[in-house]
Amino acid sequence: MSEFKALSLVPKAEAKQTLKDFKSDQEVRWCPGCGDYAILAAVQSFLPELGLRRENIVFVSGIGCSSRFPYYMNTYGFHSIHGRAPAIATGLAASRPDLSVWVVTGDGDALSIGGNHLIHALRRNVNLNILLFNNRIYGLTKGQYSPTSEIGKITKSTPMGSLDKPFNPISLAVGAEATFVARTIDSDRKHLQSVLREAAAHQGTSLVEIYQNCNIFNDNAFEPLKDPDTRGEVTVPLVHGQPIVFGAEGSKAVRRAPGGGVEVVPTASIAPEEILVHDARNPDPSLAFALSRLDEPAFEHVPIGIFRQIERPSYDSLMAAQLDEAVAAKGEGDLGELLMSGDTWRIG
């Protein structure tokens, strides 16, 4: 059972729960082989760990393949409109502190049509968990390039290649000074669940980017991170308090680059104290931002894990506190008194 501060107001289940408790009776309709299945299974098998009453959990989504997610969860769910899930979830979470609210969104939903709501949710820090399934393509509309597709992407809408530079969701979230920013991958259930655990425990908005394979329109988009031959050299695991080393026998290390930012160097080429120790709790977002730039050029080195995890009061708790403060100062509102406020006069 969880004792997370973020969930302290959410009622706990009496009985022990299992994965089955969170499966709805709806047939799952993603393409066979879609990465969404793995994420769904990971979430369903993780939630019993929180021990929250199922009826106090809500999944809110926008539009896109990933946004079908709430239908498959035996919790409350709201499949809304394109890009707006963070806004809808904000109203829900801000008015109901007894709920655990999850937003499921995709790269098009969150970063294109809903980009404005995403950045404002992040800066506002409402108690929400945002799971951003990034498959770097539009799946539901059948394969146009997305705001995370690489430049030059050939799709139906870009037969000569896409022209616009993609967003790096982590850089964007850190730039918006989100209080919790992490990246994980659909195929690594253990890592995915460890990140979900920290996200659930976090008070405020947590953004979890989940690399998700769309085997129909953008297969193998994350292959360098999955292929046993390459993944060790590419994946940069971020663990708070640990020096950032990776590769065969820790042969590569991350250090501060002379021109600002960070860089990858052979571990043997630098003194051990030069190796960057990951500090996700640093209130200054600069270093987290620098780490998010490591996979530029794409997939040379990809940090995975929690980039940033800092404490800042959540919007909903501050809002509730203002209400309490107003009542404490002058008592609960009285309607008759309100109507009589200002200059009044009597006739007759």
Next chain:
Amino acid sequence: MTKQVQQLDRVIIRFAGDSGDGMQLTGDRFTAETAEFGNDISTLPNFPAEIRAPAGTLPGVSSFQLHFADHDILTPGDAPNVLVAMNPAALKANLADLPRGADIIANTDEFTKRNLQKVGYADNPLEDGSLDEWRLHKVPLTSMTVQALEGSGLSKKDAERAKNMFALGLLSWLYHRPTEATIKFLEQKFAKKPDIAKANIAAFQAGWNFGETTESFSVSYEIKPAKLESGVYRNISGNVALAYGLIAASKQSGLPLFLGSYPITPASDILHELSKHKRFGVRTFQAEDEIAGVGAALGASFGGALGVTTTSGPGVALKAETVGLAVATELPLIIVDVQRAGPSTGMPTKTEQTDLLMAMFGRNGESPLPIVAPASPSDCFDAAIEAARLATKYRTPVMLLSDGYLANGSEPWRLPNVADLPDLRVEFATETNDESGFQPFKRDPETLARPWAVPGTEGLEHRIGGLEKSDGAGNISYDPANHDLMVRLRQAKIDGIAKDIPPLAVDDPTGDARVLVLGWGSTYGPIAAAVRRVRAAGGKVAQAHLRHLNPLPANTGEVLKAYDRVLLPEINLGQLSLLLRARFLVDIIGYNKVRGLPFKAEELAGVIQEVIDSE
């Protein structure tokens, strides 16, 4: 010197000056004095769209019109009897509205060569005889204020700023207004700056004394208190009344109020007002944009709150998709549209009734929703409660169509007894409603409303969304017959509300009028005032006013068909006319003007008379 006192039954005063001259405050105070005295009142402020237009220019003119009488009145008045012009710009901007023979009180100190030039006067109109047809009172308001404050220790500039209080004092003398409350008000307003409080009070009193002694005013006026229904009154604007109505609806329904809003003229004051009332459990959320405002409100509704979003036309356009989602998910939601002149940005501070068709049809698919429109500033209170009643009872978004004229205009409001407000208690679903499990779209056979099961309710976990859902169970469905059924059910639910609203009432004192004048929303006051004039002149005319625009009261067609002619004045190009013609095949005569201003009673009286005469 003894002065003559003349009795009047009503007066319309317009205070006009530069934005920085404090005309709104002056108007507010005169209103308060007049309310205290017991006259009926109706007011209309008019401010420039620019926050600080250059001083002394025409765009910088701010005015406040006030109509008060010894009988009940319905509008802020067509044309002022008195114009207080604090500078040449104020004179120039308002003279066209002033009938010949009206009084002009001009602040001569500001009619300098430079100020005259700024607004294009070649000669000083106070001196060149061009105002001979009006009763001109030349008063050096600024210098007399400075004189009165000599020895107060205030700088000349600070002393000059009190000139609006000098003007207020003069007008208060002219119309025999009680002054104690204004003195008290000034003491409170400047409690932290006793020097300024003292100076303002001194200026106010100097203005009064000037009236008493000067020869330029030989007559003062008395307007007897009005015989209004007995009760406790206060003056209220439409936006504040609307905010109070929402708070009342929250109390009466037991649902916490959640406002998701984005600042927009002329609706922002509702956000400001609600933000003050956190003691009532009111959560106000200033969103990143209009879409997030309504999205958050809908999310709160899903969680069991009274979700509200407030905006004006451009905002409604942005919110349309989310309102459609509320139609599809059948969740309560109130969308307040304080209409303003469009299209696009239009004229943000000017009024219009041009969003009716957008409210009706401005969404994709068949997406009906109820529309309620208040008729007067104080009626915004009741209209907000009615919108909440329909939204919660029928689980539907409701569009509440106010407008700029109602929002900023004010009138005395006889306070309702809180115990008499309607009971809006809502029952959330708490148990499964079917052997097969909870069916979120299994409807109440009477209202066709679906159960409102809020998160946190055990055993009723369910998923809703914008995709079409199967009747009853609410699972995603692409079945053609089911879609046809659901479209019709959603329509039938809204149409059925006609049974739950009062029939359209007709006011026809003689019972044999052949002409009906119909209206909706804020045109009520001018239409009713016009109807009175026509009747006073012996004309026969019936009047009816629609509060519910969708669905229409069940007897609407019957009422329309009972008259030879139906006249429908609207501040648009005939939007309600279009709906009524299509629906009832009645040949409505439209009277349409879109000048950003309310109708004038006199103008409408002429139009009504013409229709009667053409019979």
